[in-house]
Each structure stands twice: as C-alpha cells, then as structure tokens.
Amino acid sequence: MKISLYNTMGRSIQEFKPINDNQVGFYACGPTVYNYAHIGNLRTFIFEDILKRVLTHSGYDVKHVMNITDVGHLTGDGDDGDDKLTKTAKETGKSAMEIANFYTIAFKKDFNALNMIEPYVWCKATDHISDMIKLIQRLEKGGHTYQSGGNVYFSIDTFPDYGKLASLKMDDLKVAVRDDVSVDLNKKNPKDFVVWFTKSKFGEQQMMWDSPWGRGYPGWHIECSAMSMKYLGESFDIHTGGVDAIPVHHTNEIAQAEAATNHKWVNYWIHGEFLLTDSGKMSKSKGEFLTLQLLIDRGYDPMDYRFFVLGGHYRTQIKFSFENLDIARKNRNSIVSRIKELLENGVVKVELDSIEAKALALEFDESCASNLNMPKALAVLWNTLKSDKVTDREKYSLALYFDQVLGLRFDEIQKETKEKLSDDLEDLLVERIQAKQNRNFGRADEIRDELDKLGYVVKDTTKGPILSKKM
RNA sequence: GGUGCCAUACCCAAGCGGUAAGGGAACGGUCUGCAAAACCGUGAUGCAUCGGUUCAAAUCCGAUUGGCACCUCCA
Numbered sequence: 405m406k407i408s409l410y411n412t413m414g415r416s417i418q419e420f421k422p423i424n425d426n427q428v429g430f431y432a433c434g435p436t437v438y439n440y441a442h443i444g445n446l447r448t449f450i451f452e453d454i455l456k457r458v459l460t461h462s463g464y465d466v467k468h469v470m471n472i473t474d475v476g477h478l479t480g481d482g483d484d485g486d487d488k489l490t491k492t493a494k495e496t497g498k499s500a501m502e503i504a505n506f507y508t509i510a511f512k513k514d515f516n517a518l519n520m521i522e523p524y525v526w527c528k529a530t531d532h533i534s535d536m537i538k539l540i541q542r543l544e545k546g547g548h549t550y551q552s553g554g555n556v557y558f559s560i561d562t563f564p565d566y567g568k569l570a571s572l573k574m575d576d577l578k579v580a581v582r583d584d585v586s587v588d589l590n591k592k593n594p595k596d597f598v599v600w601f602t603k604s605k606f607g608e609q610q611m612m613w614d615s616p617w618g619r620g621y622p623g624w625h626i627e628c629s630a631m632s633m634k635y636l637g638e639s640f641d642i643h644t645g646g647v648d649a650i651p652v653h654h655t656n657e658i659a660q661a662e663a664a665t666n667h668k669w670v671n672y673w674i675h676g677e678f679l680l681t682d683s684g685k686m687s688k689s690k691g692e693f694l695t696l697q698l699l700i701d702r703g704y705d706p707m708d709y710r711f712f713v714l715g716g717h718y719r720t721q722i723k724f725s726f727e728n729l730d731i732a733r734k735n736r737n738s739i740v741s742r743i744k745e746l747l748e749n750g751v752v753k754v755e756l757d758s759i760e761a762k763a764l765a766l767e768f769d770e771s772c773a774s775n776l777n778m779p780k781a782l783a784v785l786w787n788t789l790k791s792d793k794v795t796d797r798e799k800y801s802l803a804l805y806f807d808q809v810l811g812l813r814f815d816e817i818q819k820e821t822k823e824k825l826s827d828d829l830e831d832l833l834v835e836r837i838q839a840k841q842n843r844n845f846g847r848a849d850e851i852r853d854e855l856d857k858l859g860y861v862v863k864d865t866t867k868g869p870i871l872s873k874k875m
Numbered sequence: 876g877g878u879g880c881c882a883u884a885c886c887c888a889a890g891c892g893g894u895a896a897g898g899g900a901a902c903g904g905u906c907u908g909c910a911a912a913a914c915c916g917u918g919a920u921g922c923a924u925c926g927g928u929u930c931a932a933a934u935c936c937g938a939u940u941g942g943c944a945c946c947u948c949c950a
Contacts, residue, residue: 650878731900
C-alpha cells in the first residue's frame with residue numbers, strides 16, 4: 405500500500421518512497437535530559453511511534469535512531485548561551501552526568517509506559533564528540549566556518565539554500581525577538597550559529613573536550629547531523645521532531661549536513677504539532693508542566709493518555725484538559741470491556757476470512773497510510789467492534805491487527821478473572837440478593853449505596869449480579 | 876514585520892472536488908422492582924463570513940473575521 409505523508413520540505417502530502425527498497429532510515433530528535441519530559445513532549449514521541457509502527461505494519465524494516473541530548477543544548481545560540489544541563493547541575497549541586505543519567509532513565513520509563521517501541525539505536529551526544537569534531541572539520545575544510553571571539557561559527561551565507569525548510573526570508577527575519585536573548589556581536593550574520601564553543605561568558609563548564617579549536621563543547625545542532633549520518637548514512641529517509649524545530653534546529657541541521665556532504669541529506673521532514681493547555685503551549689521554562697507520572701498518580705493509565713493523543717491528528721494542535729482525558733479513558737475502557745467480553749465468549753485469534761473483515765482491515769490500513777489518520781483508524785475500530793457483519797473471532801483478530809499500529813496493549817487484555825472478593829463484600833452481595841428475593845428493595849438499594857461508597861458498582865445481569873470496581 | 880497551523884452539531888474530532896466518519900453528552904425505546912451496564916433508535920439541507928471557479932465546493936482560489944504557534948529555551 406502506498407503511504408502518503410506530509411513533508412514539511414515542500415509543504416505538501418507526498419507519496420513515501422524510501423531510498424532502499426525495503427528499509428527506512430528514520431531519525432527522531434530525542435529529548436534533552438535536563439528535566440522530566442512533559443506530556444506535550446510525549447505527544448510528539450507518540451506520533452513518531454505511530455509513524456514507525458505504520459511503516460513496520462506496511463512491511464518496511466525501520467532503522468529508528470533517537471538521540472539523547474546530554475550536552476550542548478543551550479538556553480541561547482550565541483556566545484551567551486548557558487548549557488541546559490550545566491544549568492540544572494549548578495542549581496541542584498549535582499554533576500551534569502548525574503542529571504543526564506537521572507532524566508534519561510525517567511524518559512525511558514515514560515517511553516515504555518506509553519508502549520512505544522524502542523529505537524534501533526539510542527545515541528548520546530557525549531558519546532559522539534569525536535564524530536561532531538570530524539563533521540566540523542569537514543565544514544571548516546569547505547570554508548563554511550569561521551572563528552570569532554573564541555567560538556567556531558557556521559556561516560549561513562556559504563550555504564545558499566539556508567532556510568528552505570522553514571521558507572525563511574533572510575531579510576525579513578527579526579533577530580533576538582525574545583527578551584532574554586541578546587545579539588551576538590561576534591557573528592558575521594546574525595543567523596550564524598555556534599558549532600563549537602571554547603569561550604562562554606559562563607566560564608569553565610563541567611563538560612569540556614579537547615578539539616582543534618581549543619578545549620570546549622559542541623553546539624546543539626551539530627549532534628543530530630553527526631549522529632544521524634553515522635548511523636543512517638549521509639542520506640536517509642525520514643527526520644522528525646516538533647514543529648518548533650523547523651525554523652532553527654532543523655534548518656541549521658540541514659545547513660551543516662548538506663554543506664559538509666554537498667548533497668541532499670533527508671528526503672522527508674515530518675513534524676508533530678503541539679499539545680496545548682488552556683493557557684497555551686505547555687512550557688518547561690514557565691515551570692508548570694504535566695508529566696506522565698502526574699497522570700498516573702491521578703489514577704490514569706498511560707494508555708488513557710495514548711488513546712487521548714490518538715484522538716487528534718498529529719498535525720493539529722490538541723488541547724489537553726482533564727475533562728478530555730476523562731472522555732478518552734471512558735472510551736478506552738469501553739473498548740477494553742468489549743474485547744474482554746469477546747474473550748469471555750471464548751474467541752481465539754483467527755485468519756481473516758470474510759469479505760467484511762478484510763474490508764475493515766483494508767479501511768484501517770488506508771487510514772494509516774493516509775498521512776497517519778489515527779482518528780479515522782479509531783473510527784474503524786469502533787465500527788468493527790459494533791459490526792454485526794463480522795464474527796466475534798474476527799472482531800478480536802481485527803482488534804489485535806489494528807493494535808500493531810495503535811499500540812494500546814490489546815494483546816494484554818485478559819478474560820476478567822473472578823477476583824476473590826473480600827468476605828465483607830461477599831456478605832453484602834449475598835444480603836442484597838436475599839433482600840431482592842424478599843422484595844425488600846429499600847434494603848437492596850441501601851446495600852447498593854454502601855457498595856458504591858466502597859468503590860464498587862453492582863450490575864444485575866441475567867446470570868446474577870456482577871461487582872466491578874468504579875473507574 | 877516574517878513563517879506556519881487552525882475555524883465542521885452542545886463538546887471532542889475525521890473529511891482534502893461527487894453530495895457530512897467516529898466518540899462523548901442529550902433525548903426516545905428494549906431490559907430492570909428501580910437503577911447501572913448493554914443493545915436499538917433520534918441528531919448538521921449544514922462545514923467562521925463574503926465573493927469567485929466548477930455540472931458539482933466543507934474541500935480549489937481571493938478577501939475578511941477570529942484562535943494558536945514559531946522566528947536564538949522547550950516536542
């Protein structure tokens with residue numbers, strides 16, 4: 405099946421054609437590990453996970469590389485930038501390495517909790533300093549860099565296509581729009597950026613390496629260019645990130661990579677939109693942000709959040725609220741209980757046979773292939789579970805088939821195991837049955853209220869009452 | 876100033892030229908002692924506004940209004 409994706413380079417939906425027949429090189433910009441990931445960050449990683457699963461589901465062998473930025477990501481890009489990790493380290497009295505390790509572990513925990521498939525390679529910036537130095541040397545040889553004020557800068561005027569990804573018009577760009585960023589007077593062009601620092605107004609950093617230009621540390625953008633080429637080659641298929649990466653980070657990555665190699669670097673640039681809250685973008689620097697752990701502490705399952713994210717297309721902003729998350733939870737629970745019911749009826753996974761089942765599978769696949777249309781894919785799931793044209797076995801089998809992409813852990817759903825109720829609960833339930841038999845409905849309703857207070861809901865079925873925990 | 880994203884029923888949300896998916900809420904029904912759950916049914920002659928193109932427009936073009944993001948912190 406042909407997969408179409410929205411390519412930021414060209415601003416259009418394009419048919420995906422990999423460089424190699426069956427293999428896809430996929431680089432995803434990973435986290436900077438100076439703090440916890442918030443649920444907005446995680447939305448982007450879920451989108452990338454869906455992209456990878458869709459490609460895999462379609463038969464591609466996906467080489468997925470994700471970096472861990474543990475050095476060089478500065479609060480600014482001039483000579484006044486403070487390294488984010490160094491900053492956190494100073495504030496907490498810990499070493500930068502300790503900070504990086506701590507938040508890397510926290511990130512991977514969230515990553516797994518959300519059922520994202522691990523990359524083929526995780527690469528840490530600090531493990532690849534020599535690769536970055538080699539890339540800078542290539543740029544230097546090609547005349548794309550200059551030294552000024554102790555730092556090595558990339559000169560964007562040596563790269564004619566600069567800004568193509570973001571359709572930047574150089575003359576109209578404002579510089580240092582943000583209040584906390586000042587103009588770096590060492591730059592020839594205000595849009596030039598540092599590839600290697602040896603001097604910083606913050607002085608001696610914790611993380612420094614020897615280089616041909618002196619002891620120092622790399623700029624932020626250079627790591628992605630260097631590491632992606634190391635693991636995926638000098639040209640590869642897909643590079644992803646959040647929309648915020650388009651005008652600066654990815655623009656600069658392209659400049660470095662293509663200036664060094666003199667050929668096209670990445671074919672498809674795909675960007676995820678932001679998760680918003682009532683007050684706008686969720687921002688780390690504002691201090692207030694929501695983590696996955698906070699949702700878990702509030703009683704949500706990570707799959708509730710994943711389901712919530714899948715409810716909106718990756719290229720539209722979605723607004724997070726607990727009200728909306730509640731609806732997602734309710735919907736997911738409804739789907740899970742439908743699947744449980746199928747299991748209780750003794751279904752097993754079967755090959756899809758009927759025309760109707762195959763049509764649903766096709767509709768699902770088309771939704772995925774159509775620029776990752778997950779809201780549509782979820783609609784197909786609902787239609788499948790509610791259909792009276794496919795058998796229960798097929799419903800179950802289709803749900804598992806869909807879950808290869810959705811990643812909602814349908815394969816882990818088990819038959820409702822008859823939980824051993826505590827004696828108190830058992831007694832109340834028996835008493836209620838007796839009260840009902842004696843037509844003492846007042847007492848029966850009292851017991852229902854008591855059970856409700858204990859957190860259980862009674863459902864009277866033809867087979868007798870069922871007690872289930874309130875969601 | 877520049878670059879983008881967006882506006883679809885009470886709410887969330889697909890749709891990308893052929894006559895409006897899906898979910899929630901609401902309402903009606905079946906079931907029930909009553910509920911809950913489940914199941915069945917009901918819902919936009921309409922897609923921010925105004926023009927234009929077309930046999931045909933939510934979909935394309937132009938203008939307007941409103942929301943959001945980015946342009947050296949963040950996905």
